[in-house]
Amino acid sequence: MSNHSSEDIVKVENLTKIFGSGKKAVKAVDNVTFSIKKGEIVSLVGQSGSGKTTVTRLILRLLKETKGKIIFEGQDITGLTGKEKKLYWKKVQAIFQDPYASFNIFSPVKKVLIDAFKLFDNSFTKQEKMAKVYEALESVNLRPEEVADKYPFELSGGQRQRIMIARAHLIKPKLLLADEPTSMIDANLRSGILELLLGLRDTEGTTIMFVTHDLGLAYYVSDRLFIMHEGKIVERGDANKVITQPEHPYTKQLMMDVPKLSEEWILK
Ligand SMILES: Nc1ncnc2c1ncn2[C@@H]1O[C@H](COP(=O)(O)OP(=O)(O)OP(=O)(O)O)[C@@H](O)[C@H]1O
Numbered sequence: 041m042s043n044h045s046s047e048d049i050v051k052v053e054n055l056t057k058i059f060g061s062g063k064k065a066v067k068a069v070d071n072v073t074f075s076i077k078k079g080e081i082v083s084l085v086g087q088s089g090s091g092k093t094t095v096t097r098l099i100l101r102l103l104k105e106t107k108g109k110i111i112f113e114g115q116d117i118t119g120l121t122g123k124e125k126k127l128y129w130k131k132v133q134a135i136f137q138d139p140y141a142s143f144n145i146f147s148p149v150k151k152v153l154i155d156a157f158k159l160f161d162n163s164f165t166k167q168e169k170m171a172k173v174y175e176a177l178e179s180v181n182l183r184p185e186e187v188a189d190k191y192p193f194e195l196s197g198g199q200r201q202r203i204m205i206a207r208a209h210l211i212k213p214k215l216l217l218a219d220e221p222t223s224m225i226d227a228n229l230r231s232g233i234l235e236l237l238l239g240l241r242d243t244e245g246t247t248i249m250f251v252t253h254d255l256g257l258a259y260y261v262s263d264r265l266f267i268m269h270e271g272k273i274v275e276r277g278d279a280n281k282v283i284t285q286p287e288h289p290y291t292k293q294l295m296m297d298v299p300k301l302s303e304e305w306i307l308k
Contacts (some may be wrong), residue, residue, distance in 0.1 A: 048075040049113060050111065050112050052075070052098075054072075054109070055108035057091075067271050068094040069098065072095060074266055078214075080263050081247075081261055083252055083257075085253065085266065095268075096219050096249075098110065099217060100217065112215070130213070136219050149195070150170070153173040156207050177203075179206065180205045180236055182199065209240065214247060216246050216248045216249070218250050219251040220251060234257070258279070275291045
């Protein structure tokens with residue numbers, strides 16, 4: 041499964057995020073350190089409230105850290121200004137749990153996708169942009185003529201997630217943060233979406249960080265796993281090793297939540 045390089049694309053060092061203060065303070069992310077290699081697929085796995093989404097939002101610069109560094113392609117990006125963030129978002133994109141939150145729901149699909157070009161300095165004509173949008177929709181197995189004029193709320197959860205992946209095909213980020221990208225769709229469709237994401241890595245070399253509570257799903261797609269509990273990474277390593285020889289009690293507990301791991305994900 042691994043076809044990644046030995047070079048780090050992103051490195052998170054002693055990252056801490058505390059929400060609120062005094063008695064109400066919540067340490068959502070507690071001194072977290074990890075790195076991801078170019079072309080690698082890793083998963084951040086943990087139960088609700090463990091701090092996964094906060095890590096994602098910190099990497100995306102939607103939140104400011106309390107402490108720590110985030111090094112992307114060798115540069116600390118914690119001090120990026122507004123204009124610099126725009127350039128950064130060309131390289132680092134996210135697919136969120138609820139695609140509604142990421143779309144302008146008052147725009148039809150084709151506009152949502154054409155808007156992705158705002159991240160580029162480009163001289164594409166309207167026709168060229170449209171052709172690329174159609175190509176991107178086809179690459180996620182959607183029929184452009186069927187969905188292009190629809191509004192996001194007219195689509196199924198799975199279709200909306202495909203549209204976010206189509207958007208990633210247009211933007212071609214170097215790092216894609218995929219927060220529970222399959223949560224809105226049923227198990228049968230999930231593997232199709234995952235294959236599309238794996239395809240993005242294979243065709244574009246995209247590095248992917250999955251964020252999920254589902255250890256089985258994480259194992260299915262990842263080179264390495266980072267297990268997160270109460271703001272800390274409690275176990276990490278090669279996906280096979282973490283699954284076959286879990287060391288931390290919390291990982292063992294997560295394993296119990298996936299009793300059908302082998303049947304569901306390996307034998308399919
Ligand atoms: N904006 C915020 N203000 C205050 N507390 C917050 C905020 N965002 C998150 N938290 C708290 O930080 C902790 C970690 O939340 P986070 O959303 O990162 O967890 P998660 O592992 O992503 O959970 P889920 O899987 O449910 O999305 C939780 O206790 C949460 O209540």
